[in-house]
Amino acid sequence: MPRHEEQKTLAYSADELFSVVADVKQYPSFVPWCSGARIRREDPREIIADLDIGFGPFQESFTSQVALDRPRQVMVRAIEGPLEHLTNSWTFTPIGQQTSVEFVIDFQFRSHLLDHVANSMFHEAATRMMSAFESRAHLVSLMQQRHRQHPSS
Numbered sequence: 001m002p003r004h005e006e007q008k009t010l011a012y013s014a015d016e017l018f019s020v021v022a023d024v025k026q027y028p029s030f031v032p033w034c035s036g037a038r039i040r041r042e043d044p045r046e047i048i049a050d051l052d053i054g055f056g057p058f059q060e061s062f063t064s065q066v067a068l069d070r071p072r073q074v075m076v077r078a079i080e081g082p083l084e085h086l087t088n089s090w091t092f093t094p095i096g097q098q099t100s101v102e103f104v105i106d107f108q109f110r111s112h113l114l115d116h117v118a119n120s121m122f123h124e125a126a127t128r129m130m131s132a133f134e135s136r137a138h139l140v141s142l143m144q145q146r147h148r149q150h151p152s153s
Contacts (some may be wrong), residue, residue: 003106014092067146
C-alpha cells in the first residue's frame with residue numbers, strides 16, 4: 001500500500017487553504033486525474049461525494065466521505081468503489097501569517113492490475129497533488145483580491 005507524506009509552509013491562512021481542500025466539487029478543474037465530482041450530501045462537518053479518477057485507459061469512480069474540522073483538518077476516506085483502502089488527510093497549522101500544511105495519502109485498489117498501474121504513478125501523482133492545491137489557493141486568492149478591488153465585476 002503506497003503512502004506519501006508531505007509538509008510545506010504556504011503563504012495563506014489555514015482558513016483559505018481549508019476552503020480550497022474542502023471545495024470538492026471544484027476538484028475536476030485542478031486536481032490531477034480527477035475528471036468528475038458529484039456531491040451527494042454536504043453540511044459544515046461532512047461531505048459525501050462521488051469522484052471520477054482516471055489515468056490512461058483506466059477510469060474509475062468511488063464514493064468518499066470527507067470529514068471537515070474547519071480550519072484545522074480535512075480527512076478523506078473511500079467508502080464505496082474500487083478502492084480497498086483510501087485515506088487522505090490535510091492538516092493546517094498557522095505559523096504567523098503563513099500555514100504549515102501536512103498532506104498524507106495512502107490507498108490500495110481491490111484489482112491487482114489497477115493497483116499495479118496506480119502504484120507505478122503514485123509518487124508523481126501524490127507530489128502533483130500538493131502543488132495542484134497550492135496553485136488553486138493562489139488562483140482563489142487572486143480572484144478574491146480582484147473581487148474586493150472591483151466588487152461589481
